[in-house]
Amino acid sequence: MAVLPLLIYPDERLKQVAIPVVQFDGTLQAFIKDLEETMSAGPGGVGIAAPQVGQFQRIAIVDVSGARRPVPNNGRLLLINPKILAEEGEVKGREGCMSVPDYTGNVIRAERIRLKAQDDQGQWREYQCEGFEARAVLHEIDHLDGLLFLDRLVSRRNDLFRRKNYQSTDKPA
């Protein structure tokens, strides 16, 4: 096991789209262990995606079960080749990224999601996530598509009356 070095933006490789995993073998499992250790080593890290350590495969781990304030969660989620099946609602929340030190910003994410992903044996599984966990999953899937939360920042100003039940077409006042 090893803590892997993180790619730090402006490293252009973070903008690369990751490719699907096809081989579910010992190499994959060893990499997942390292990826998980790397996530735990980051202060407060609740998610990590393989591209953050320079492995451009569609692998992410999310675990919000140890969040400072308890939130609904599925425990440790290993997401290989994840696909979002349904999204519902909109909510704004604060995000930071281990690949973007010393900056946090507000991002609008779906409030509830349903997704499927393969486990380390290649089995497809389905999950439902909400709130903080859904945010973490969507943030990590973005990494697989070469997107950072910086690509989705919304202003902190003028959002006082914006509420999660507003339609996405509504503009802040």
Add this chain to the structure above:
Amino acid sequence: MNNWFMLTLVGNDRPGIVAHISAALYDAGCNLGEASMMRLGGNFTIMLMVKYEGKAKALGDVIEPVADSMGLHYHVDHIKAHLHQHLLPDVRITVYGADRSGIVAKVSGALTEAGLHILDLESDVAGSEDKPIYIMHIEGHASEGIEALRSALEIVATEGVEVSLSPIETMMG
């Protein structure tokens, strides 16, 4: 040697202020740091960290011609400052109500007493001339916990001001 200055500029708002000021600073070899720039009551205001290898007087000489040409007052302070020292807010407070003198003093006084360290405050007067409303949005760090702030705000809220408080959970992934 610490070569940071805080440059303050204020004047009637017009298009091109940011472009002209930043061009003058760039031409003089300055680096820009964190900044807050916004229109307040028809004025444009700038608070800008500037790194400059010279004295405050020389930086003033750089700014003066462009400030004069744009009708801006300016002020330069040599400051002790560092980048990469953001504090993470953990609470967001919004306050609104009919505009009355003393709202800010009352609310911020109660919050300070209860341990709030204000990191960011925006406020606005909206509504109409004869019925103005006041809106304030604070992000800060609750050094004595969020419950202490909640109790403090309950007292303020009984005086006809709408107050809401929500924790900011930063998702780090």
